[in-house]
Amino acid sequence: MSEHISASVADGVGHVTLDRPQALNALSYEMIRALAEVFEAWRHDSEVALVVLDGAGERGFCAGGDVRELHRYAVNDDHAEAREFFRAEYRLDAAIARYPKPVVAIMDGITMGGGIGLAGHASVRIVTERSRIAMPETRIGFTPDVGGSWLLANAPGELGVHLALNSRTMDAADALHAGFADAFVPSERIPHVLQALAERADPGTPAEIVMLFDETPGPSALALARDWVDACYSAPTVAEIVSRLRAFAEGRQDASSSAFPTHPLDPGATAYAAAAADELEALSPTALAVTLESVRRARTLPNLEAALEQEFRAVTWFIEQHDLREGIRAQVIDKDRSPRWNPPELADVPPGLAARVLDEARFGPVFD
Numbered sequence: 001m002s003e004h005i006s007a008s009v010a011d012g013v014g015h016v017t018l019d020r021p022q023a024l025n026a027l028s029y030e031m032i033r034a035l036a037e038v039f040e041a042w043r044h045d046s047e048v049a050l051v052v053l054d055g056a057g058e059r060g061f062c063a064g065g066d067v068r069e070l071h072r073y074a075v076n077d078d079h080a081e082a083r084e085f086f087r088a089e090y091r092l093d094a095a096i097a098r099y100p101k102p103v104v105a106i107m108d109g110i111t112m113g114g115g116i117g118l119a120g121h122a123s124v125r126i127v128t129e130r131s132r133i134a135m136p137e138t139r140i141g142f143t144p145d146v147g148g149s150w151l152l153a154n155a156p157g158e159l160g161v162h163l164a165l166n167s168r169t170m171d172a173a174d175a176l177h178a179g180f181a182d183a184f185v186p187s188e189r190i191p192h193v194l195q196a197l198a199e200r201a202d203p204g205t206p207a208e209i210v211m212l213f214d215e216t217p218g219p220s221a222l223a224l225a226r227d228w229v230d231a232c233y234s235a236p237t238v239a240e241i242v243s244r245l246r247a248f249a250e251g252r253q254d255a256s257s258s259a260f261p262t263h264p265l266d267p268g269a270t271a272y273a274a275a276a277a278d279e280l281e282a283l284s285p286t287a288l289a290v291t292l293e294s295v296r297r298a299r300t301l302p303n304l305e306a307a308l309e310q311e312f313r314a315v316t317w318f319i320e321q322h323d324l325r326e327g328i329r330a331q332v333i334d335k336d337r338s339p340r341w342n343p344p345e346l347a348d349v350p351p352g353l354a355a356r357v358l359d360e361a362r363f364g365p366v367f368d
Contacts, residue, residue, distance in 0.1 A: 016053055023063070062114060093121055133174070164291050165238065238292055
């Protein structure tokens, strides 16, 4: 058992907590392996009827995979160890998604990347007023993984593409609208949810028990943006998405403008569209191209496992790339919000590169 994972069983509830609050419960390889052991041990344990998964501290459930550890692998050219990190993580995510007992995940606070891999595929996914949900991988020259492409692909319209490319952060209302969560429970009521799950005096399922505490979080800004996001992010390439964002923001007419909403529901639509275009032009064109292809392909895949296999093919390519190493250094190690790469024009990505990255099985599958 990792020192950063705590697990206990009481009243038929297996309670596992990510306990690394000083790092926002970021997942190390050791933590991933420990979590896998816990879930496997409880799979056939008659004393465990359901599992609660949460994070220590008030700041976040899990900020993602430990990118400092990934950066160390990259700097040391330890690609094999990096691949095993992701393979173990993906197997854990799939195991939670297919777990034979209900898993209630509490995404209180920051939940990003690898945190979504754990909680986003659980049976019951709770968000609070403190929840901040995102797949921020493009900011480090990477692409959404841990089954994120599957969740993004199933978001309404083109919202998933927007969330993926721009790493947009969702609040509770946005997460519910996009399909990343099932219930909104104010943080002060979480202890009552845990008590109700332990007592289970009502014969209802865990999902029904949680819904007794569910409240309405308010309007979703993401939902209000749906009209212009669909019009702009339905373009076939990232370069054309940027072109549409610029045209919409500036009120220009072009070949795609017939789809632009005349009076967008989102009052800040044009300003946000301009900022979104600026953001895309500052990120790694290769990461954006692979991300766009990954999310759109995930719409055609049969299940989460297939999406994880597709993502792993991208991962095995990205972990060897210089851009990823420098992106982590810029955004995380040095905390410099400006990427260290000098990205070429978005249209300069070699034709077919994204498809090749997602098609090539370079180092074997995730699942044997």
